Amino acid sequence: MTGWAQINGSRGETETLKKMEDRIGLDYWYIKNWSLFLDIKIILLTFFVVIKKNGAY
Incomplete structure (x- = not known):
């Protein structure tokens, strides 16, 4: 699966609260602008x- 957060660099584990907040913010933006x-x-x-292999998770 993919999503707005994933293509904007917020993918993988969320080790910190800041990373989790950033991902939720991107998901929220997606919901509002779907x-x-x-x-x-x-x-x-x-x-x-994926082609650039830019941190694909």
């Missing part, structure tokens, strides 16, 4: 993150 276009954008950006 659209079909945003989901398509997330899917496309996921491919670029």
Whole structure:
């Protein structure tokens, strides 16, 4: 699975409270701004993150 937080660098374990707050903030932004276009954008950006191997988890 992928999501707005994951493509924005907030993936993996949340060792600190700050990392957890950041991830929740990104998830909250996604919920408030959801659209079909945003989901398509997330899917496309996921491919670029995986291809770049930019910390894929």
